[in-house]
Amino acid sequence: MDTARFETLIDSVRRLIRQDVVPREAEIEEKDEVPTDIRDKALGMGLFGYALPEEYGGLGLNTVEDVRLAIEFGYTTMAFRSMFATNVGLAGKVLVNAGTEDQKRTWLPRLAKGAIASFALSEPEAGSDPSGMKTRAVRSDDGGFVISGAKRFITNAPVADVFVVFARTGTGARPADGISCFLVEAGTAGLSVGPRDGKTGQAGSLSSAVYFDEVKVPRSALVGDAEGVGFTTAMRSLAMGRLNVAALSVGMTQRLLEESVAHAKNNRQGGHVIGEFQLVQAMLAETKTELDAGRELVLAAARRYQSATDIKIGPSTAKLFCTEAAVRAADRAVQIHGGLGYMRATPVERLSRDVRVLPIYEGTSEIQKLIIGRALLRADGQ
Numbered sequence: 001m002d003t004a005r006f007e008t009l010i011d012s013v014r015r016l017i018r019q020d021v022v023p024r025e026a027e028i029e030e031k032d033e034v035p036t037d038i039r040d041k042a043l044g045m046g047l048f049g050y051a052l053p054e055e056y057g058g059l060g061l062n063t064v065e066d067v068r069l070a071i072e073f074g075y076t077t078m079a080f081r082s083m084f085a086t087n088v089g090l091a092g093k094v095l096v097n098a099g100t101e102d103q104k105r106t107w108l109p110r111l112a113k114g115a116i117a118s119f120a121l122s123e124p125e126a127g128s129d130p131s132g133m134k135t136r137a138v139r140s141d142d143g144g145f146v147i148s149g150a151k152r153f154i155t156n157a158p159v160a161d162v163f164v165v166f167a168r169t170g171t172g173a174r175p176a177d178g179i180s181c182f183l184v185e186a187g188t189a190g191l192s193v194g195p196r197d198g199k200t201g202q203a204g205s206l207s208s209a210v211y212f213d214e215v216k217v218p219r220s221a222l223v224g225d226a227e228g229v230g231f232t233t234a235m236r237s238l239a240m241g242r243l244n245v246a247a248l249s250v251g252m253t254q255r256l257l258e259e260s261v262a263h264a265k266n267n268r269q270g271g272h273v274i275g276e277f278q279l280v281q282a283m284l285a286e287t288k289t290e291l292d293a294g295r296e297l298v299l300a301a302a303r304r305y306q307s308a309t310d311i312k313i314g315p316s317t318a319k320l321f322c323t324e325a326a327v328r329a330a331d332r333a334v335q336i337h338g339g340l341g342y343m344r345a346t347p348v349e350r351l352s353r354d355v356r357v358l359p360i361y362e363g364t365s366e367i368q369k370l371i372i373g374r375a376l377l378r379a380d381g382q
Contacts, residue, residue: 006065009045013072016041021076028204029350032196034079042083049112051088053096056108058088063240063306067247067298074251078354079204081248083116086156089244091117091164093237094181098224103183107162118160120151120210121234127152128367130166131175131231135212137167137182144218145169147182147190151210153361157193158206161186164223165212166230181223181230190215201353239315241362243305246298246318249326249358252351253291256329259348260284260336274336283332290325297321313375320368323358330355 001009020038021028028034042048051066052058061069066088073081086092092111095104111117126132135149147167157163163184170178184191194209219225223233261284264275274280301314330352334341341348359365 001059001061001065006061009050009059010068010072012045013047013069016045017072017076017080021080025077025347025350026345028077028079030203032203034083034204038080039083042080043114046112048084048087048114049092049108050084052092052108052112056104057112058108063243064299064302066240067243067302070244070247071251071254071295071298074248074253075255077204077350078202078248082155082202082205085244086117086119087111087115090119090121090237090241091162093240094119094164094223094233097236098181098226098229098233100223100225102220103223107183110161115161116156116159118154118156118163118210119237120154120157120163120165122151122153124150124152128364129175130234131179133166133168133179135165135167137169137180137217140216142218144216145182145222147184147212147215147217149212151212153197153207154210155205155207157208157210158196160193163191163210166234167212169227172228176231178228179230179234180227181233182217182221183223184212184215184217184221188215188217199357201350201356236311238362239311240305242315242319242368243298243302245358245362246294246301246315246322249319249322249355250291250294250298252355252358253287253294253322253326253329256326256333256348256351256355257284257287257291259351260287260333263337263340269338280336283336287329287332290329294318294322294325313372316363316368316371316375319362320359320365320372324365326355326358 020041024035046059049058050069051061054060095107121130123133123135125134135147135151137145137147140146147165149167165182165184166179167182168178169180172178190213192211197207264280264284265273267274298318301318304310304314333348334352337346337348340346343349
């Protein structure tokens with residue numbers, strides 16, 4: 001997308017978020033869903049396919065543009081981006097990076113027009129290390145596959161039209177060997193979705209367990225028409241997902257800072273505006289410093305990812321720093337608000353619940369440290 005068009009898109013998204021979404025955050029929290037009119041506006045702007053190639057109906061944003069847009073999404077309730085996150089992120093990238101031409105032409109235009117994809121990787125005993133998955137897909141007599149197993153914490157599963165499912169089709173020297181990826185349409189016999197998860201935060205963002213009871217799929221459902229490459233495909237999508245989560249964290253930190261500054265300017269204790277207290281100023285300064293550092297870190301990581309000079313360490317360092325910084329910013333924001341920060345009617349209270357999952361999904365902070373450390377040692381030849 002050319003620069004002028006992209007800047008127009010950024011401005012439009014910013015207005016939509018601040019004028020339409022932010023004023024209705026309490027409604028989204030109460031009803032646990034994003035209003036239809038907001039969804040329709042996002043769809044009309046092309047957000048359900050913004051990172052998908054233009055030839056398949058998307059907007060074709062590059063990595064840096066994708067990250068800049070994610071920073072804007074992070075300013076409001078995570079449920080807004082969650083509507084289309086797997087379309088343009090994890091599930092959509094699997095199709096873009098590894099799908100056959102027929103799979104791309106079948107599904108990518110549908111996703112760009114509002115169909116929903118879910119990325120079914122995590123399992124009850126295989127979260128941080130998906131190579132330990134137990135879901136299996138065995139060959140059927142007609143050349144297709146039969147999938148059996150269960151997935152957990154699957155975003156948008158209750159409303160998904162297609163599931164990008166990872167299952168073990170063979171064995172190898174490493175646990176990651178023998179994992180393949182499949183496209184399973186909603187409504188396929190044997191596929192069922194559990195009740196919506198009750199989460200601490202991120203109301204309106206749907207997730208649930210998904211069960212596969214001898215689900216039969218044709219050979220054409222095998223992504224890329226290749227067995228045993230599913231783990232590599234998943235990790236490639238997750239690396240980009242980590243950049244997106246880092247960017248969302250930057251957007252949320254910006255919102256937390258603005259809420260904190262506004263409260264510090266307009267509220268008094270002991271006859272003084274609380275912003276006059278040096279310890280309050282110190283907390284604001286810490287959040288501002290981490291915000292600026294995080295923004296530059298994620299944009300630099302996005303540039304390196306886009307140029308393919310760093311597709312592993314950069315996403316992990318950005319996610320590790322930015323998500324942890326957002327949690328610290330939320331803690332400071334609640335502290336600055338005092339008792340009000342613990343009240344459900346205060347935005348920072350909701351944000352403090354929403355932010356807590358950021359260092360967990362798309363790979364925990366502990367996993368990011370392992371990825372970074374191991375990569376550094378390999379680079380040094382150790």
